[in-house]
Amino acid sequence: MDFLLIHLLNSLLFASVLFLTAGGLSLIYGVMRIVNLAHGNLYAFGAYVTAWAIGGVLAGAPTPLLYLLLPAGAVAAALLGAALEPTLLRPFYKRAEEYQLLVTFGLLMILEDLMRLLWGPYPLSASALWENSGSVTISGNPYPNYNLVVIAIGLVAAVFLWAFVYKTKFGVVLRATSQDMRMASALGIDVNRVYVQAFTLGCFMAGLGGAMIVPRDSAVLGMGVDALVLAFIVVVIGGLGSLEGALAGALIVGVVRELGITFFAEIELAVLYLIAVLVLLARPAGLFGRP
Template sequence: PEEYQLLMTFGLLLILEDLMRMVWGPYPLTASALSEFFPSISVLGATYPGYNIFVIVVGGAAAVGLWAFIYRTRFGILLRATSQNMRMASALGVDVKRIYVQAFTIGCLMAGLGGAVVMPLSGAVLGMGVDALILAFVVVVIGGLGSLEGALVGALIVGAVRTLGIMYFAEIELAVLYLIAAVVLFLRPAGLFGRA
């Protein structure tokens, strides 16, 4: 079922992009005035845009909130049980389909939050989600399907490789990222934290 969710997400992305094109047209939309509302912050002699700090804080808060929701609530227990053994959870009376729909909805809300905080920096452009989706696939391949810890480690690896890649080998930065994903697939097909 997790593989179907990935494919369904990609299909939903294509449908929503076409709906956006029909409603707002193919032109970029911006909300740059919001990012200008936050003053720049000086830390150790370096100046950082205030909105970037806001994005980091929102991202950290969302990650901590998601972790607490998954590991400290009844729904989180049901979600993890369903993810680990769908048949057993169903046999114990868990409505597996409802859990998967709710998990997908939470994922959509998190993606919407991510898009909302990034839009003032880069604007909303048709196709902007494709790059993020490809990077998300790489994160999942590295971290392992169905693992929150794997997603965190995979995202940290992807972020570090992209940052170092842009600094030192910009021409092949994405190729290095895909090479790391291929090596992980070769050595551990389920990902670093995935179940075999």
């Protein structure tokens, strides 16, 4: 029982990062009806930028300053998203979905090579933040403080996002466009602007997920694809296009993964897919999806 709280915190930690990546993927799909296969690499891009900033450029700076720079990766991913949507994605909205999949898949590969070109083939680490943050004692066992920071950022991001989508005028416009793009357009909403804003926000979330995790994990090539697969499991469970679904899916996956590792070590990798299969059988559109 000593470890119940630690297991719970581990689950929340995993869920926090998952929610940010899967939430971004879902938001973009909800508004623009695009399955962005390059989404995982925007997460990786955020991780690389933050690792580069706090592990390379400002290595040795005091810890509070490093914390301030943590979101650098999120901002960079958002800027990249803001540039990509109008140039690369917009010409393909009127085409069949296959084209969008091909374009975003191509983007996935280009981004992977771009990161290799910019930051080299080796893992890029920013572990000072992880190492300097120390541990707190939870029922006699040390627990890394940095994990608590990540969980807190995840919670704040979820609340902020909910307020943004449900309590602001921009949120109303976003939801209106999501429900009926033609009608929104007829009512005078600048759909192109909403699209670029939604895409930028989605990329910001992915980049933030990568930036938060990099002090613990270091940035490595291929991390984007792994994150994409996990994000897909979350949105399959929660329902593609739904932020509530992404939150519920992330929490379910976080808890199930922890239970899987603890009690079914032999099939750790399979457990998440089994959950997704069960949800698909019971509710093909996901828990919060619109059938």
